Amino acid sequence: MMSIQKSQIEAALGTVMEPDLGRDLMTLGMVENIAVDEAGNVSFTVVLTTPACPMKEKIKNSCIEAIRAAVPEVGSIDVNMTSKVTSSCSHHGGHGGHGNHDGHGHHAAHGGHGAPQKIELDNVKNIIAVASGKGGVGKSTVSLNLAVSLAASGAKVGLIDADLYGPSIPTMVGLQNTKPEVQNGKLMPIEKFGVKMMSIGFLVDPETALIWRGPMASSAMRQLITDVDWQELDYLIFDLPPGTGDIQLTLVQNLAITGAVIVTTPQEVALADVAKAVTMFRKVGVPILGLVENMSWYELPDGTRDYIFGRQGGEKFAKTNAMTFLGSIPISSSVREGGDSGTPAIIATPDAPTSQAASRVAGEIARQISILNANCSLN
Numbered sequence: 001m002m003s004i005q006k007s008q009i010e011a012a013l014g015t016v017m018e019p020d021l022g023r024d025l026m027t028l029g030m031v032e033n034i035a036v037d038e039a040g041n042v043s044f045t046v047v048l049t050t051p052a053c054p055m056k057e058k059i060k061n062s063c064i065e066a067i068r069a070a071v072p073e074v075g076s077i078d079v080n081m082t083s084k085v086t087s088s089c090s091h092h093g094g095h096g097g098h099g100n101h102d103g104h105g106h107h108a109a110h111g112g113h114g115a116p117q118k119i120e121l122d123n124v125k126n127i128i129a130v131a132s133g134k135g136g137v138g139k140s141t142v143s144l145n146l147a148v149s150l151a152a153s154g155a156k157v158g159l160i161d162a163d164l165y166g167p168s169i170p171t172m173v174g175l176q177n178t179k180p181e182v183q184n185g186k187l188m189p190i191e192k193f194g195v196k197m198m199s200i201g202f203l204v205d206p207e208t209a210l211i212w213r214g215p216m217a218s219s220a221m222r223q224l225i226t227d228v229d230w231q232e233l234d235y236l237i238f239d240l241p242p243g244t245g246d247i248q249l250t251l252v253q254n255l256a257i258t259g260a261v262i263v264t265t266p267q268e269v270a271l272a273d274v275a276k277a278v279t280m281f282r283k284v285g286v287p288i289l290g291l292v293e294n295m296s297w298y299e300l301p302d303g304t305r306d307y308i309f310g311r312q313g314g315e316k317f318a319k320t321n322a323m324t325f326l327g328s329i330p331i332s333s334s335v336r337e338g339g340d341s342g343t344p345a346i347i348a349t350p351d352a353p354t355s356q357a358a359s360r361v362a363g364e365i366a367r368q369i370s371i372l373n374a375n376c377s378l379n
C-alpha cells in the first residue's frame with residue numbers, strides 16, 4: 001500500500017475555505033500539527049480565530065470531506081479544533097481598518113498626527129463596546145449574557161459596567177455588597193461565572209455617583225478602564241451608560257475600541273435613539289459590529305409569538321443603515337428572573353430559547369470581530 005504523504009493532506013485542506021474570511025485554511029495558517037501514521041490515519045489541529053465560532057462544526061466537517069474526497073485511501077481522521085483569538089487592529093498604535101477618518105482631525109482623539117493616543121490595554125485583545133440609544137432596552141442584560149457566553153465557549157473575558165448612574169451588573173450577578181481588592185495599586189476584578197468583572201457599583205454607592213458630573217464622572221470612568229488588573233483577555237465587554245451624551249462620546253473617543261454592538265428593542269422610539277448611537281460611533285471612527293434586537297417577541301406556552309413591540313424593527317433598521325443584524329433575543333421571564341436573582345439566564349436555563357438566542361448572538365459578535373481583525377491584517 002502506498003503511504004499517504006503530508007503534502008496530500010495539505011493540498012486537500014488547501015481547498016477548504018474559511019466561510020467568513022473567504023480564504024482557505026492553509027493560506028490563513030489555521031492548520032497545525034498534521035501527522036500521518038503508517039496505517040494512513042491522519043490527525044491535525046485547526047486553530048480558529050475564536051472559540052465561540054459558529055462555523056466550528058461546518059469547518060471540521062468540510063476538512064474531513066475534503067480529505068476523504070482527495071485521498072480516498074485515508075484511514076481515520078482526527079481533527080482537533082482549538083482557537084487563538086485574534087487581536088484588534090486598533091491594538092498597539094495600529095490605525096488600520098478603521099476607515100471613517102474624515103481627515104480633518106477636528107476631534108482631538110481622532111488618531112491623526114499629534115493627536116493624543118487612545119487608551120489601550122496591553123493584554124486585552126479586543127474591546128467590545130455595548131451601547132444603546134436609550135435606557136431600559138436590556139443593554140446590561142445583553143452585555144452580561146454575551147460575556148458569560150463567550151467565557152463558556154473558552155475565551156478569556158472581562159466585563160466593565162460603566163453605568164455611573166445605574167450600575168446593574170452587581171445585582172445581576174449577585175455581588176451587590178462586594179468591594180474589589182487593591183493589589184500593587186491596581187483594582188482586582190471580581191470573577192464570577194468565568195468572567196472578570198468591574199463595575200462602578202463596586203466602587204461607589206449609587207447616591208454618591210448620582211451627584212457626580214463632568215470631570216468627576218470622567219475620571220471615575222478612566223479609573224474603571226486603566227486602573228484594573230485585567231491580565232490577559234480575549235474580549236473585554238464594555239457596558240456603556242445608556243444614551244449618547246458627553247460621557248459616552250468621551251469614552252468611545254478615548255478608548256481603543258475594536259467594535260461596537262448596539263442594542264435596541266423593535267420599537268420605533270427606541271430606533272430613533274439608535275440612529276444617534278450609530279452616528280456617534282461613525283463620527284469617531286469606531287466600527288459598528290452590528291445591531292442586537294432585544295425583547296423581540298414574547299413566546300406563549302403553545303409556541304406562538306406575540307410581537308409586543310412590533311415586528312423586525314431592528315432587522316429592518318440594520319438593513320437600511322448598512323449594519324450587520326446580530327440576532328433577536330425574545331422576552332422571557334427567565335431572563336428577568338435571572339437578572340433579579342443574580343444568575344444570568346444563560347447559566348440558570350442554558351437550554352431555554354432566550355439563552356440559546358443569546359448564545360447565538362455571542363457567536364455572531366465573536367465572528368464579526370474575527371472578520372474585522374482578519375480584514376485589516378490581510379489587506
Ligand SMILES: Nc1ncnc2c1ncn2[C@@H]1O[C@H](COP(=O)(O)OP(=O)(O)OP(=O)(O)O)[C@@H](O)[C@H]1O
Pocket residue numbers: 132134135136137138139140141142163166168241242294295329330331332333335336337339340354
Ligand atoms: N429579553 C428579555 N426578557 C425579559 N426581561 C428582560 C430581557 N432583557 C432585559 N430584561 C429586563 O429588563 C430590565 C432592563 O434591562 P437592563 O438593565 O439590561 O437594561 P439596560 O438597557 O441596561 O438599562 P439601563 O442601562 O437603563 O440600566 C431588567 O429588569 C432585565 O431583567
